[in-house]
Amino acid sequence: MTLALVLVIVAAFALVVILGLTVSTRLQLSPGSALARKIEPVDIEAFRNLVDPTENEYLQRRLSPAEFRKVQRERLRAAAAYIRVAGRNAAVLVAIGQAALNASDGATVDAARQLVDNALLLRRNASVALLRIYFALAWPHSALAAAPVLHGYEQLNGRAMLLGRLQNPGVPIRIAAN
Amino acid sequence: MLQAHSLLWNYLWVAPNLFLLGLGFLIWKRGLSRQVPAFLAFAVLGALGELVVFGADLAPFVSAPNFWRIEWANLLLESLLKFLVIGEIFARVFTQYSSISRVSRVAVSVFGSALVLLAGVIAGFAHGDNSRFLISGVHLLEQTVFVIESGLILFLFLFASYFRLSWDRLSFGVLLGFGVSACVHLAMLAIVANASPSEHVRTLSDFLDMGAFHLCVLIWLYYVLVPQKVVKKSVVPLPENNLAVWNRELERLLQQ
Numbered sequence: 001m002t003l004a005l006v007l008v009i010v011a012a013f014a015l016v017v018i019l020g021l022t023v024s025t026r027l028q029l030s031p032g033s034a035l036a037r038k039i040e041p042v043d044i045e046a047f048r049n050l051v052d053p054t055e056n057e058y059l060q061r062r063l064s065p066a067e068f069r070k071v072q073r074e075r076l077r078a079a080a081a082y083i084r085v086a087g088r089n090a091a092v093l094v095a096i097g098q099a100a101l102n103a104s105d106g107a108t109v110d111a112a113r114q115l116v117d118n119a120l121l122l123r124r125n126a127s128v129a130l131l132r133i134y135f136a137l138a139w140p141h142s143a144l145a146a147a148p149v150l151h152g153y154e155q156l157n158g159r160a161m162l163l164g165r166l167q168n169p170g171v172p173i174r175i176a177a178n
Numbered sequence: 179m180l181q182a183h184s185l186l187w188n189y190l191w192v193a194p195n196l197f198l199l200g201l202g203f204l205i206w207k208r209g210l211s212r213q214v215p216a217f218l219a220f221a222v223l224g225a226l227g228e229l230v231v232f233g234a235d236l237a238p239f240v241s242a243p244n245f246w247r248i249e250w251a252n253l254l255l256e257s258l259l260k261f262l263v264i265g266e267i268f269a270r271v272f273t274q275y276s277s278i279s280r281v282s283r284v285a286v287s288v289f290g291s292a293l294v295l296l297a298g299v300i301a302g303f304a305h306g307d308n309s310r311f312l313i314s315g316v317h318l319l320e321q322t323v324f325v326i327e328s329g330l331i332l333f334l335f336l337f338a339s340y341f342r343l344s345w346d347r348l349s350f351g352v353l354l355g356f357g358v359s360a361c362v363h364l365a366m367l368a369i370v371a372n373a374s375p376s377e378h379v380r381t382l383s384d385f386l387d388m389g390a391f392h393l394c395v396l397i398w399l400y401y402v403l404v405p406q407k408v409v410k411k412s413v414v415p416l417p418e419n420n421l422a423v424w425n426r427e428l429e430r431l432l433q434q
Contacts, residue, residue: 003303007321007368014332015361021335022354025345091342098344120341121277 035099038092040085047082050075073137080133087126093119182381190388191232194395198225201395204402210348213270216262217352221398224259227252246312253316257323260356264330267349271338278341289333290326297325304372317371324367328360351401355394362390 049055060068093115100112179186202221205211211218234240234248272282301322306314331353338345345353366383369375375383 001373003300004368004372007300007325007372008365011328011361011365011368014328014364015358017332018335018354018357018361021339022350025339025350094342095344117275117277120275120343123341124278124281 035092035096039089042082042085042089047079047086050079050082076133076137080130080137083126083129083133087123087130090119090122090126094123180382180385182384187385187388190385190392192229194388194392195225195228195232197392197395197399201398201402204399208402210402214263214266214348214352216259216266220256220259220263224256227255243312246316249316250312250319253319253323257319260323260327263352263356264327264334267353268334270349271334271343271345275343282337285337286330286333290330293326293329296329297322300325307371307374314371317367321364321367321371324360324364327356328364331357331360347401347406351398354401355397358397359391359394363387 056072059071063071097112097116097119100108101116103109103112181187198221202218202225205214205218205221231245231249231252234245240248268282268286272286273279301318304318304321307317308314334353335357366387370380370383
């Protein structure tokens with residue numbers, strides 16, 4: 001009887017999740033302009049400093065172990081915040097790119113496909129990097145491997161700009177702050 | 179009315195399968211068979227299989243053990259076809275993007291293996307609803323299949339949602355129908371196979387099962403028959419921005 005009850009609850013939960021995702025998917029069909037407004041600029045330079053290994057080494061040399069751990073945790077939290085925004089931006093760009101996949105212009109379709117691929121890669125890398133950051137928060141001396149995210153984000157900037165240019169040459173899309 | 183072999187019972191057993199055959203014909207007629215060959219096979223073979231089981235239930239010359247043997251054969255065929263359909267939808271949605279193609283394959287393999295193990299453990303704990311394995315085994319196998327099926331479908335929905343992947347209309351409709359069907363069937367089979375319900379509760383659960391399947395066939399018909407809304411494609415109005423700053427940033431990155 002207990003097993004039956006557990007399975008019924010699990011099945012009901014799965015059904016609610018599937019129907020909830022169905023409704024939210026149908027409601028997410030907002031126009032491109034609304035999607036583009038969801039993109040938050042990311043200060044890529046500040047992020048690069050936060051994950052720079054030489055900065056870490058410098059701080060480790062200059063600070064006492066206790067101070068370094070404290071500072072490093074703050075830096076990791078800040079890096080995680082940047083990565084979360086980058087991941088959200090990637091998700092928005094997936095939606096924008098997928099909307100542009102139906103364009104009649106071949107060059108736009110190619111640019112859109114590359115944008116979607118890069119955005120998906122960044123979203124994946126961002127998830128892995130966040131896991132590593134949470135791990136590093138517990139052990140601040142461990143090496144932080146956020147480099148794939150940084151590289152992915154830089155590539156994504158280029159793709160987004162190319163797609164923006166192809167769709168509307170006068171108005172580029174920006175996902176990085178100066 | 180809510181009794182076995184009542185008019186409603188017979189309708190709910192036969193009609194969805196006739197609709198499903200019609201759906202198969204529509205898929206073939208509209209040239210969608212190349213897009214979803216496994217779903218077409220499921221629509222035709224699955225429906226025919228269920229109609230054969232219905233015929234065996236009514237035919238006086240089919241003995242009870244033979245009826246359950248036919249049920250076993252139908253269940254095995256139907257289960258195989260369902261997993262082929264899930265694989266087909268997975269390939270349509272996830273493997274077209276090189277950046278997540280590999281990770282999605284690995285993830286679905288790992289999650290699928292875990293589900294098989296979990297379903298096996300759950301089946302091991304079940305005490306069965308009949309002393310004869312020919313009967314209780316059908317329910318246990320169905321429960322096992324629905325645990326794996328509903329888990330895989332839930333995983334695909336969550337994975338696509340996390341990556342904000344948009345589904346094509348047909349794939350979405352097919353998987354939604356299977357998702358609803360698998361969850362309702364799992365709940366009903368969990369009660370039948372594990373809770374030793376009364377005959378009346380069994381009959382009610384059969385009605386719910388058949389009703390849910392009827393609903394799913396209607397969902398599939400809707401997604402095949404009703405065309406996707408044609409949204410006027412316009413240039414995406416990208417946010418107002420500073421081209422000079424953006425170019426400077428890109429140049430700085432390229433020079434590193």
